[in-house]
Amino acid sequence: MDRRRFLTWTAGGAVGATVAASISHFEPFLKKREAGATRVEVPTTCEMCVNKCSVIAVVENGVIHKLNPNPASPKSRGMLCARGNAGIQQVYEPARLKRPLIRAGERGEGKWRPATWDEAWDFTANKLLGVKDKYGPQGSLWSSTESFQETFFKNLGLSFGSPNIVRHPTLCLASVNLAYSATFGTVPAFDLANAKYVIMSGANRFESFITPDTMDLIESTTERKARLIYLDPRFTVTAAKADEWYPIKPGTDLAFVLAMLNVIIGESRHDKEFVNTYTVGFDKLIDHIKSFTPEWAEQETEIPAKHIVRIAREFSDAAPRAVYYAGRRSSWYREDFQTRRAQAILNAIVGSWDREGGMVPNGKIALGEYDFFPWDDPVAPRIDEIDKNFPMAAKGDGAYLKLRENVLAGAPYPVKAWMIHKQDPMNALPDQAKTIQMLQQMDFVGVIDVQMSDTAWYADVIFPESTYLERQDPVEAMSGIWPVVVYRQPVIKPLHDTKPTLEIVQGLAKRLNLSQYFDFTIEQWVNAQVKELPIEAPLEYLKKHGIYVPPDFPKYGTTLNSEHRFVTKSGKIEIFSDRLQEFGYDPLPLYHPPAQSPPGTLRLITGRKAYFTHANSTNNPWLNAFDPENRLWLNPATADSLGVADGQLVEAASTAGAVRLKVKVTQEIRPDCVFMLHGFGKRAKWQRLVAGVGACDAQLLETAWDKVSGNAALHETFVKVRKV
Amino acid sequence: MRGFIQHLLIVVAAAAFIAAIPPVTPVSAASKGSESKGRYYFRSTCKSCHTKGAAGGEITPLNKTQAQWKSYFASSKHARGKEPLTTLMTEDQLRDVSAFLDAHAADSLQPETCGK
Numbered sequence: 001m002d003r004r005r006f007l008t009w010t011a012g013g014a015v016g017a018t019v020a021a022s023i024s025h026f027e028p029f030l031k032k033r034e035a036g037a038t039r040v041e042v043p044t045t046c047e048m049c050v051n052k053c054s055v056i057a058v059v060e061n062g063v064i065h066k067l068n069p070n071p072a073s074p075k076s077r078g079m080l081c082a083r084g085n086a087g088i089q090q091v092y093e094p095a096r097l098k099r100p101l102i103r104a105g106e107r108g109e110g111k112w113r114p115a116t117w118d119e120a121w122d123f124t125a126n127k128l129l130g131v132k133d134k135y136g137p138q139g140s141l142w143s144s145t146e147s148f149q150e151t152f153f154k155n156l157g158l159s160f161g162s163p164n165i166v167r168h169p170t171l172c173l174a175s176v177n178l179a180y181s182a183t184f185g186t187v188p189a190f191d192l193a194n195a196k197y198v199i200m201s202g203a204n205r206f207e208s209f210i211t212p213d214t215m216d217l218i219e220s221t222t223e224r225k226a227r228l229i230y231l232d233p234r235f236t237v238t239a240a241k242a243d244e245w246y247p248i249k250p251g252t253d254l255a256f257v258l259a260m261l262n263v264i265i266g267e268s269r270h271d272k273e274f275v276n277t278y279t280v281g282f283d284k285l286i287d288h289i290k291s292f293t294p295e296w297a298e299q300e301t302e303i304p305a306k307h308i309v310r311i312a313r314e315f316s317d318a319a320p321r322a323v324y325y326a327g328r329r330s331s332w333y334r335e336d337f338q339t340r341r342a343q344a345i346l347n348a349i350v351g352s353w354d355r356e357g358g359m360v361p362n363g364k365i366a367l368g369e370y371d372f373f374p375w376d377d378p379v380a381p382r383i384d385e386i387d388k389n390f391p392m393a394a395k396g397d398g399a400y401l402k403l404r405e406n407v408l409a410g411a412p413y414p415v416k417a418w419m420i421h422k423q424d425p426m427n428a429l430p431d432q433a434k435t436i437q438m439l440q441q442m443d444f445v446g447v448i449d450v451q452m453s454d455t456a457w458y459a460d461v462i463f464p465e466s467t468y469l470e471r472q473d474p475v476e477a478m479s480g481i482w483p484v485v486v487y488r489q490p491v492i493k494p495l496h497d498t499k500p501t502l503e504i505v506q507g508l509a510k511r512l513n514l515s516q517y518f519d520f521t522i523e524q525w526v527n528a529q530v531k532e533l534p535i536e537a538p539l540e541y542l543k544k545h546g547i548y549v550p551p552d553f554p555k556y557g558t559t560l561n562s563e564h565r566f567v568t569k570s571g572k573i574e575i576f577s578d579r580l581q582e583f584g585y586d587p588l589p590l591y592h593p594p595a596q597s598p599p600g601t602l603r604l605i606t607g608r609k610a611y612f613t614h615a616n617s618t619n620n621p622w623l624n625a626f627d628p629e630n631r632l633w634l635n636p637a638t639a640d641s642l643g644v645a646d647g648q649l650v651e652a653a654s655t656a657g658a659v660r661l662k663v664k665v666t667q668e669i670r671p672d673c674v675f676m677l678h679g680f681g682k683r684a685k686w687q688r689l690v691a692g693v694g695a696c697d698a699q700l701l702e703t704a705w706d707k708v709s710g711n712a713a714l715h716e717t718f719v720k721v722r723k724v
Numbered sequence: 725m726r727g728f729i730q731h732l733l734i735v736v737a738a739a740a741f742i743a744a745i746p747p748v749t750p751v752s753a754a755s756k757g758s759e760s761k762g763r764y765y766f767r768s769t770c771k772s773c774h775t776k777g778a779a780g781g782e783i784t785p786l787n788k789t790q791a792q793w794k795s796y797f798a799s800s801k802h803a804r805g806k807e808p809l810t811t812l813m814t815e816d817q818l819r820d821v822s823a824f825l826d827a828h829a830a831d832s833l834q835p836e837t838c839g840k
Contacts, residue, residue, distance in 0.1 A: 050839075167839070371764065374764055377760065396837065571830070
């Protein structure tokens with residue numbers, strides 16, 4: 001053979017091998033359709049984000065070919081977003097967790113040995129019992145993110161005797177939930193489909209979270225000509241679609257709302273009948289608001305006073321079809337609770353409650369329950385001392401960052417075991433160095449997940465959960481303007497040696513002598529849930545349709561009568577809150593200016609894109625293709641001052657740590673801020689698309705929390721940026 | 725002298741007694757009644773009559789304020805005063821039900837959350 005032919009064959013072989021490797025990833029989809037191939041359509045429920053849209057899986061010969069929207073769902077209708085479609089990749093990802101693993105090297109080294117289920121269960125149970133013997137059951141921490149099977153995981157922790165259950169809301173929306181609960185006794189839905197005037201502070205609904213609700217807003221603003229006012233230090237997609245965008249000075253949204261209240265009340269534009277009938281404390285608001293003038297707010301927000309006045313007037317004119325949208329993630333600043341409370345009060349005084357186009361209390365559907373006699377309550381108090389530190393917060397969720405602080409300090413008592421379900425604290429919590437320290441402090445770390453997250457990378461035992469497309473889950477009653485009951489059934493059998501969380505929990509419970517609390521099958525659990533639904537043969541109905549949609553929704557005005565009692569101390573909507581005052585908080589929102597950036601630093605703000613759910617889907621190849629690497633957004637003026645050009649590598653450093661990533665020079669951000677997307681720069685090498693790619697915001701973000709709820713405050717970090 | 729020695733012995737004995745007391749395990753609100761068990765008893769006992777369409781009419785925790793539930797349990801009367809509550813449940817069970825109803829009463833602080 002001559003040299004040319006050898007090189008040709010070698011090159012051809014290399015190309016062929018590369019093609020073959022990439023084709024093998026798509027092999028399930030390349031099987032030819034044979035005569036007599038079976039094709040079924042199986043309705044189920046998505047798990048790619050918190051929305052839980054209804055899905056119909058198209059399965060041919062046991063392979064999922066497509067995920068389509070279920071038009072029967074009023075939440076999703078004819079739409080399934082990019083994430084929903086990409087759920088297929090969760091199943092067929094070659095690097096997903098396929099069997100139990102036990103750590104073989106040091107934590108974070110990435111060395112694993114496969115284990116049998118018995119081995120993994122025995123190992124974990126022995127470790128947990130060891131911690132219990134030495135430190136008491138309170139020496140174990142159980143952290144989780146919402147899922148249809150989360151309740152089984154939490155129940156294992158509680159029946160084990162630990163009070164230390166901590167959940168995701170304390171990193172996300174605990175502040176807005178508490179603010180609305182404190183005002184209305186409930187967190188309402190927002191009837192964006194019918195609103196005429198919408199104000200959004202940083203809720204980037206056209207970009208960060210594309211769901212049918214987003215489509216409602218788009219249709220509302222573009223076709224029905226509802227007005228959208230958008231405040232954000234960044235020019236986002238929502239800013240581009242809004243009628244007006246204001247690059248508000250970060251952390252000053254409360255000043256804007258207080259000034260709106262000043263105008264509306266000062267000009268007597270509030271809904272007097274609504275206020276007199278359904279609220280308490282308005283009289284105290286009148287005096288309280290006087291000093292918060294638009295001119296004052298202009299100095300704080302950098303939004304011209306004349307626009308604040310005009311917007312306030314337009315807002316009140318459009319009411320009750322006017323809403324200051326509460327948003328979803330409210331983990332921004334130390335004053336988040338009061339900011340959201342001011343928004344809630346603003347919506348209330350213009351009567352935007354339980355009316356079309358306004359805030360609407362959620363419709364709910366009651367499900368049955370599988371009853372069993374519960375365990376004894378944990379004896380020890382919570383490690384985050386939530387009763388003392390955040391007495392009004394939702395105790396079942398905890399206060400994650402305060403919890404971490406106390407665990408690191410070993411006070412009031414040591415916590416030495418950490419069980420984690422469907423959560424990646426390494427990325428979800430700010431100040432990753434502290435999370436790593438917390439992990440290293442543990443005698444045992446166990447993780448239940450579908451993929452090798454950064455936290456799983458540091459675990460001692462990993463239990464591989466079957467994906468949502470491979471398992472039967474409890475049904476879920478989703479409250480909302482259109483409440484529904486959604487059903488999740490397996491569309492294929494599990495591809496690998498994985499189990500649903502209930503079975504993982506049952507294996508542990510057996511070894512921890514707690515089986516009596518998990519002595520049921522998932523079918524028994526589901527049967528108990530659905531038996532009270534007002535339909536014939538409810539289980540068969542749900543299997544066939546994937547969803548139950550009760551008639552007669554949406555309903556407006558159900559609370560607008562003299563007999564209705566709001567679940568508040570007074571029984572009314574609380575503009576002035578006695579309860580807040582009793583707990584030592586401002587009973588009406590007071591403005592405390594945000595911390596200003598020290599010289600030479602810039603405020604770091606973070607956010608989301610609709611392709612990525614928290615940090616857990618950036619490695620999904622279909623989603624990663626939209627945005628394979630995060631960059632640090634810099635205003636051109638800032639870039640010039642640093643001598644940095646677009647695409648250049650920089651180092652950003654805070655007191656929490658330092659990261660390196662490329663720069664995106666753009667006019668779309670204020671000169672005093674930088675922005676980076678969440679979910680990149682992973683450590684877990686199995687996440688091959690994002691391991692070491694871009695940078696991890698959790699390594700930079702400093703620890704801060706909202707004063708009332710304990711919710712993480714993720715926009716309180718200042719960074720120094722330099723060229724490298 | 726004898727009196728001094730007696731006093732000294734009492735002080736020494738007291739000190740020894742106090743030193744022998746084991747460290748106090750932190751105690752949570754569980755001693756006030758268990759909300760989770762109270763919920764179970766409420767559902768299994770009370771709801772058999774106090775559900776929609778049933779003889780006793782629907783009752784939920786939201787039917788009364790915290791003060792009203794406290795007063796109800798203090799009176800310890802059931803069925804419009806016809807019988808004591810203890811004909812239905814033990815004192816311990818009633819304390820648990822009371823804790824559950826107090827936590828979920830019409831005016832109790834019960835902030836909503838995401839998921840469960």
